[in-house]
Amino acid sequence: METNNQDLLIALADDQQLFLRSLATLIDGFDGKKVIMEALNGKDLLSQLEITLLLPHIILIDVNMPIMNGEETALLLSKKYPDIKLVALSMKDDDRTIIKMIKAGCCSYLLKDIHPNELDKALTEINNNGYYNSDTINKNLRRLLCHDEAELKLSANEQLFLHHACSDMTYKEIASKMCLSEKTIDGYREAIFVKLNVKSRVGMALEAVRLQLISL
Amino acid sequence: METNNQDLLIALADDQQLFLRSLATLIDGFDGKKVIMEALNGKDLLSQLEITLLLPHIILIDVNMPIMNGEETALLLSKKYPDIKLVALSMKDDDRTIIKMIKAGCCSYLLKDIHPNELDKALTEINNNGYYNSDTINKNLRRLLCHDEAELKLSANEQLFLHHACSDMTYKEIASKMCLSEKTIDGYREAIFVKLNVKSRVGMALEAVRLQLISL
DNA sequence: TTATAATCAGGTGTTTTTACGTGACTGTAT
DNA sequence: ATACAGTCACGTAAAAACACCTGATTATAA
Structure with missing residues (x-):
């Protein structure tokens, strides 16, 4: 060359x-x-x-x-x-x-x-x-x-939960897979609902895809 | 040239x-x-x-x-x-x-x-x-x-329903928006679950995005 | 030390979603 | 006329998702 x-x-x-x-x-x-x-x-x-x-x-x-x-x-x-x-x-x-x-x-x-x-x-x-x-x-x-400060910050567990939530699994199954209480999972869900400004799991999953927090 | x-x-x-x-x-x-x-x-x-x-x-x-x-x-x-x-x-x-x-x-x-x-x-x-x-x-x-013959065919109403389902709306709200009974909506849901081979609304929504039946 | 925030977990009750069975009404192809 | 596929609709019951509350623990900063 x-x-x-x-x-x-x-x-x-x-x-x-x-x-x-x-x-x-x-x-x-x-x-x-x-x-x-x-x-x-x-x-x-x-x-x-x-x-x-x-x-x-x-x-x-x-x-x-x-x-x-x-x-x-x-x-x-x-x-x-x-x-x-x-x-x-x-x-x-x-x-x-x-x-x-x-x-x-x-x-x-x-x-x-x-x-x-x-x-x-x-x-x-x-x-x-x-x-x-x-x-x-x-x-x-x-x-x-x-x-810039308004950027989205998810904890490691929240990100992991989000990935699992973008599937056919129930929250119970996700909790079991992550070795955490269902209630903890429920906390992640609520936190992410607020951060992504959605009102349902479907909205959360689709918004996650839009923001490229998860890939298909 | x-x-x-x-x-x-x-x-x-x-x-x-x-x-x-x-x-x-x-x-x-x-x-x-x-x-x-x-x-x-x-x-x-x-x-x-x-x-x-x-x-x-x-x-x-x-x-x-x-x-x-x-x-x-x-x-x-x-x-x-x-x-x-x-x-x-x-x-x-x-x-x-x-x-x-x-x-x-x-x-x-x-x-x-x-x-x-x-x-x-x-x-x-x-x-x-x-x-x-x-x-x-x-x-x-x-x-x-x-x-090839196993290709996916959705009726016009099923497609419309699918679009609405990819949102924060509840089925009740979708039914109202489409001027149909909740039970009819429920029928669409079941039909699409089978066609897309999913078990939940989240799975349906994500699969619809994957197959580009709906766009984000 | 106290305050503050983040994480994990439990309780209670409501709403939504899901599964499964039934039947009526179309149009249309045989 | 009969059979068939497609659409719309209702009922019941169980499972899942959601909202809102509380408290314990841990770590980090003031």
């Missing part, structure tokens, strides 16, 4: 192989930009970074990956390689995800349906200024950061 | 612009293959086809698109342009979606996480043989086509 001293070096992490390889091809076509690393998940990316002699300047990280997702990956990377600029890449532009990735150390959040020209521009700006935010994301950012 | 007489001409439809353009770049790099059309949705694709003088040999269609989704698009295309080979492109490999797209006229179903080499091979084979199916899809195909 030939690289120029002047090149802006990029690493990619995305579980969709076709997109990953395509994007690499596209970026290699950009002026002065070179993809030096392609990973299929966060773990893959980290192990590649450990053995490489040539670190990238910018890493594009898909938010939804198996094995190690975007948030975990970004958190680890921002600690271990604070000089590398991290960019979140996602299909969705929901508030919570954006906040999550920014807090995890990303200096930008790009949607997968942007135009290649904007990506090119974004990479250049991130290299020059250290950040880039698309208009659509930007206009919400202040509001997002203000509401 | 320069094309060679020998080139295999490809059209693409995908709502994620970055993927669309990247994929085009990738495919253009394949030997003897040329992307001559890129559309962001089914409607866009159809209107481009109507005004073009140069029809593609193969069209890659994303299953999930806004405005006009993959299934509708494939159905229309296979009627209007029976000579063009249609290929479904999707992130998910769930049975129902595959069946849907094959029935809509696609001669192949490819996952977005395949390796570029396999895509290249697939395109060549589709041009030569008229079809291509990846191993993972292929091994299920016979089973899928057998179970």
Whole structure:
């Protein structure tokens, strides 16, 4: 692999192989930009970074990956390689995800349906200024950061309960599976009803899916 | 745009612009293959086809698109342009979606996480043989086509009920909203429980989301 | 130390959901 | 005409879900 001293070096992490390889091809076509690393998940990316002699300047990280997702990956990377600029890449532009990735150390959040020209521009700006935010994301950012404290916090047990609750199991069965009293389970239920602002188990389950607290 | 007489001409439809353009770049790099059309949705694709003088040999269609989704698009295309080979492109490999797209006229179903080499091979084979199916899809195909008749059929009222059931409303409220007896509603519930093979309203709601009978 | 919050657990009673059986009324295909 | 599938409706009883209350324990902060 030939690289120029002047090149802006990029690493990619995305579980969709076709997109990953395509994007690499596209970026290699950009002026002065070179993809030096392609990973299929966060773990893959980290192990590649450990053995490489040539670190990238910018890493594009898909938010939804198996094995190690975007948030975990970004958190680890921002600690271990604070000089590398991290960019979140996602299909969705929901508030919570954006906040999550920014807090995890990303200096930008790009949607997968942007135009290649904007990506090119974004990479250049991130290299020059250290950040880039698309208009659509930007206009919400202040509001997002203000509401940051209103974020949803579930305890470990509440999260586990929520997962079990998104099934055909009864609360009794869940209590038994979690080795807790039915009444404790009932407490979790009430707490989550309030936090998610719902009035029934169905509402809770669907809201959990919407907020991506659980995946289908 | 320069094309060679020998080139295999490809059209693409995908709502994620970055993927669309990247994929085009990738495919253009394949030997003897040329992307001559890129559309962001089914409607866009159809209107481009109507005004073009140069029809593609193969069209890659994303299953999930806004405005006009993959299934509708494939159905229309296979009627209007029976000579063009249609290929479904999707992130998910769930049975129902595959069946849907094959029935809509696609001669192949490819996952977005395949390796570029396999895509290249697939395109060549589709041009030569008229079809291509990846191993993972292929091994299920016979089973899928057998179970085809077991497809899910909900009456209009059952569908409406299902939508209402995916909310915080009680069955009583749903009955009132649908101007039906609670007992009738109860009948819908039982029928859908059997059809979706679930044992509770939560299971029903989540399964409905999984099967994309309802959207969030 | 006291206060504060988080977690776990129990009690009581109501409402909702679920299971199962029955029958009437359509339309329509044989 | 008969048989069949689909829709709507009612009844009963048990199980599950929900609301609102209390108190014990533990950890952490003021």
